[in-house]
Amino acid sequence: MGDEIKKDKKDIAAKDLTTCEATAQMLDKSRKDGIEIAPYRAASMKPCPIGADSACCKHCFMGPCRLNSKDPYGKVGVCGATIDTIMARNFGRMVAAGTAAHTDHGMGMLDLFREVVKGNISDYRIKDTEKLQSVAKSIGIEVEGRSIEDIAMDLYDELERTYTQVDGEIPFAKRVPEKTLETWRKLGIVPRGAMREIMEMMHRTAMGVDQHYENITKQASRTALSDGWGGSMVSTEISDILFGTPSPVAVEVNMGVLKENQVNIIIHGHEPNLFESMISSVNEPTFVQAAKDAGAEGINLVGMCCSGLEMMSRHGIPHAGNFSSTEAILVTGAVDAMAVDIQCIQQGLSKVAECYDTPFITTNPRCKIEGALHIEFNEHDPKDCTDEIVIKAISRFKNRSTPVEIPKIVNTGVHGFSHEYINYMLGGSFRASYTPLNDNIINGRIRGVAGVVGCTNPRVKQDYVHVELVKELIRNDVLVLQTGCSQIALAKAGLTTPEAAVLAGPGLREVCETVGMPPVLGLGACIDNSRILIAASAMVKEGGLGESIADLPVAGAAPEFMSEKAIAIGQYFVASGVFTVFGVTFPIVEDTKFHKLLFEGLEQQGLGKWGFTPDPLEMARMMIAHIDKKRAALGIDKARDRSLVDMAARRELDAA
Numbered sequence: 005m006g007d008e009i010k011k012d013k014k015d016i017a018a019k020d021l022t023t024c025e026a027t028a029q030m031l032d033k034s035r036k037d038g039i040e041i042a043p044y045r046a047a048s049m050k051p052c053p054i055g056a057d058s059a060c061c062k063h064c065f066m067g068p069c070r071l072n073s074k075d076p077y078g079k080v081g082v083c084g085a086t087i088d089t090i091m092a093r094n095f096g097r098m099v100a101a102g103t104a105a106h107t108d109h110g111m112g113m114l115d116l117f118r119e120v121v122k123g124n125i126s127d128y129r130i131k132d133t134e135k136l137q138s139v140a141k142s143i144g145i146e147v148e149g150r151s152i153e154d155i156a157m158d159l160y161d162e163l164e165r166t167y168t169q170v171d172g173e174i175p176f177a178k179r180v181p182e183k184t185l186e187t188w189r190k191l192g193i194v195p196r197g198a199m200r201e202i203m204e205m206m207h208r209t210a211m212g213v214d215q216h217y218e219n220i221t222k223q224a225s226r227t228a229l230s231d232g233w234g235g236s237m238v239s240t241e242i243s244d245i246l247f248g249t250p251s252p253v254a255v256e257v258n259m260g261v262l263k264e265n266q267v268n269i270i271i272h273g274h275e276p277n278l279f280e281s282m283i284s285s286v287n288e289p290t291f292v293q294a295a296k297d298a299g300a301e302g303i304n305l306v307g308m309c310c311s312g313l314e315m316m317s318r319h320g321i322p323h324a325g326n327f328s329s330t331e332a333i334l335v336t337g338a339v340d341a342m343a344v345d346i347q348c349i350q351q352g353l354s355k356v357a358e359c360y361d362t363p364f365i366t367t368n369p370r371c372k373i374e375g376a377l378h379i380e381f382n383e384h385d386p387k388d389c390t391d392e393i394v395i396k397a398i399s400r401f402k403n404r405s406t407p408v409e410i411p412k413i414v415n416t417g418v419h420g421f422s423h424e425y426i427n428y429m430l431g432g433s434f435r436a437s438y439t440p441l442n443d444n445i446i447n448g449r450i451r452g453v454a455g456v457v458g459c460t461n462p463r464v465k466q467d468y469v470h471v472e473l474v475k476e477l478i479r480n481d482v483l484v485l486q487t488g489c490s491q492i493a494l495a496k497a498g499l500t501t502p503e504a505a506v507l508a509g510p511g512l513r514e515v516c517e518t519v520g521m522p523p524v525l526g527l528g529a530c531i532d533n534s535r536i537l538i539a540a541s542a543m544v545k546e547g548g549l550g551e552s553i554a555d556l557p558v559a560g561a562a563p564e565f566m567s568e569k570a571i572a573i574g575q576y577f578v579a580s581g582v583f584t585v586f587g588v589t590f591p592i593v594e595d596t597k598f599h600k601l602l603f604e605g606l607e608q609q610g611l612g613k614w615g616f617t618p619d620p621l622e623m624a625r626m627m628i629a630h631i632d633k634k635r636a637a638l639g640i641d642k643a644r645d646r647s648l649v650d651m652a653a654r655r656e657l658d659a660a
C-alpha cells in the first residue's frame with residue numbers, strides 16, 4: 005500500500021500529494037492563498053467503506069440496503085438480493101455510464117462528420133482521405149474508383165449502426181481477430197448497437213430483473229465492447245479523418261508552457277472540435293493585434309486532459325497537465341481563460357477560477373456548471389463561441405489583478421504514435437507492417453507489450469504509481485503504450501523521449517535505439533485506447549503470437565483510475581482478452597463469487613481477467629508474470645533466455 009493518502013489534511017506536505025513538482029508548487033501556493041483544491045478535499049473526505057466495496061444498493065426504495073463487506077454472505081437486501089447481485093449490478097451500471105460517455109462523445113463526432121459530408125458545415129473538412137479509405141475498406145465498403153463524398157456517406161451510414169443498430173453485430177466487429185470474435189459469439193456478447201446495450205444494461209440492473217451475477221457480467225462485457233470496438237473506436241477514426249491521423253511530434257508538457265507575457269488560454273475536456281476551432285480563433289490577425297494592444301506578446305493556447313492529448317498528437321500544441329493539475333494550474337494566476345466541454349471537469353474549478361479572476365467557460369449543452377459562464381459551442385458556427393473565449397481572455401489579461409507565479413518546468417517529449425504510424429515506423433513506407441514488432445517479441449528482445457492508461461486520482465500521490473510502474477516495465481523489456489492522463493504523467497517524468505531508452509532493459513533498448521523511438525509510446529486520449537485494440541489485432545493478424553488477443557503476451561493497467569469511464573475501458577480490455585490491473589481501489593468485496601468471476605472465471609471462458617494492487621512494483625510483477633505465462637504458452641519463452649544471454653555476452657565482449 006504505502007502511498008494511499010490518509011493523513012489529516014493539516015499535516016500534509018504538497019510533495020506527499022503529488023510527484024509533479026509544478027503541481028506541488030501550486031498546492032503550496034493554494035494554501036497560502038487560502039484556496040482549497042481536490043487533494044485537500046480528498047484528505048478531509050473519508051470514502052464510505054461500504055460504497056468503496058460496492059456493498060450497497062439504492063436501486064429501489066425498499067432500501068437503500070447496506071451489506072456487510074466483512075461478512076458478505078451474512079445478510080441480503082430487503083428484496084433478497086445477494087452481495088454478488090448487488091456488486092455485479094453496481095459494476096454493470098458503472099460500465100454503462102462509462103460506455104455512455106465514450107459513445108455519446110463518439111456519436112457527436114459522427115454527427116459532425118455527417119454534416120461535413122453533406123456540406124452543411126464548412127468550418128471543418130475531411131483532412132485525411134487516405135484514412136477515410138482505409139477505414140471504409142476495413143468494414144467492406146467499396147472504395148475503388150469512387151468519390152471521397154460517396155465513400156464518406158457510405159461510411160457514415162455504416163458507422164451509425166455502431167450506436168443505433170437494434171440487432172446484428174456492430175461494424176467494427178469485422179476488425180476483431182477471428183478467434184476472439186468466435187469466443188464472443190459463443191458467449192453471446194458481440195455488441196449490437198451501443199444504445200441498445202446501454203439500455204439493456206440499465207434495464208437488467210433495475211430492481212427485480214437480472215439477479216444472476218454471471219448473466220449480469222455478460223451484459224457488462226457486451227456493453228463495454230460496444231464502447232471499445234464501437235463508440236470509442238468510431239470517435240478515434242472519425243476524428244483522424246476530420247482532423248488528421250497523428251504522427252510523432254515533439255511537444256512541450258507541464259505548467260511551464262504558460263507564458264507570463266502572453267494571453268494564456270486553456271482548453272480542458274474531451275471533444276476535439278472545440279479545440280480545433282480555438283486554433284483558428286487564436287490565429288485571427290485581429291485578435292493577435294488586440295492581444296498586442298492589451299500589452300501581451302501573443303496568445304498562448306494550451307491543452308489539459310484528453311482533448312489536449314488529441315491536440316498535442318495532431319498539432320504539437322503544448323499540454324499543461326493531467327486531471328489532478330486542473331485546479332492547481334489556476335492558482336498560477338496566469339490563466340486568462342479556461343474553457344471546458346465535457347467529462348472530468350471538476351465542479352471545484354468554478355470556485356478556484358473565481359478566486360483568481362479567471363473566466364471559466366462551459367461550452368457544451370451537456371455540461372453547465374454553477375458559477376461558470378456558458379458560451380455555447382455550435383458546430384455550424386463554431387467561431388461564435390471560440391472568438392468570444394479569446395475576447396474574454398484578452399480582456400482578463402489586460403486587467404490582470406492577481407500576481408502571477410508560473411512553475412518554470414517544461415518537459416519536451418515525442419507523442420502521437422497512431423497505429424498507422426507504428427506500422428510505418430517499424431516496417432517502413434514500402435513494407436509497412438507489424439512484422440518487426442512480432443519478430444522482436446518472438447526473439448525475446450521485447451518481452452511483451454503493456455498498455456498503461458487512465459486517470460490520476462487525488463486518493464494517491466499524483467503520477468507516482470504511473471511512473472514507477474512504467475519504469476519497472478521498460479526495465480524488464482516491456483514496451484509501453486500509453487493514453488490519457490497517464491501519458492502526461494510519463495511525459496512529465498521525461499520518459500517519452502528516445503533518450504529514455506537508456507532506462508529500458510537491453511533488448512527493448514536495442515530496438516528503441518535502432519528505430520529511434522521512446523520506450524513509452526503515447527497514443528493520445530482515453531478514447532484512443534481503441535488504437536491499442538487495433539494494434540493488438542494487428543499483432544494477432546501478423547502471425548506467430550497466437551490466434552486471439554488472449555494469446556498475446558500483453559497486459560494493461562490503469563494505476564490511478566478514478567472515472568467510471570476507466571471501468572468501462574477495463575472491462576472492454578478484459579473482454580477482448582487482456583489481463584488488466586487497476587490500482588487505487590477496486591469496487592468489490594474479495595472472496596465472493598463475483599470477485600472470483602472477474603479475477604479468474606472470465607479467463608477460463610477465453611477472455612482476459614482483472615487484477616488489482618495499489619503498489620506499482622507489485623503491479624509490474626503481476627503484468628510481467630502474465631506476459632511470461634503467455635510467452636511460455638506460445639513456446640517462445642526459451643528465445644528470450646537466449647537473447648538476454650546474448651546481450652550479456654555481447655556486453656562482456658564489448659568491455660573486453
Ligand code: NFS
Nearest residue numbers: 310348458459488489530
Ligand atoms: Ni480518461 Fe480523459 Fe484523465 Fe481519466 Fe479523465 S481526462 S477520458 S477519465 S481523468 S484519463
Ligand code: SF4
Nearest residue numbers: 061064067069081083
Ligand atoms: Fe435493497 Fe433490493 Fe431495493 Fe437494492 S433492489 S435497494 S437490495 S431492496
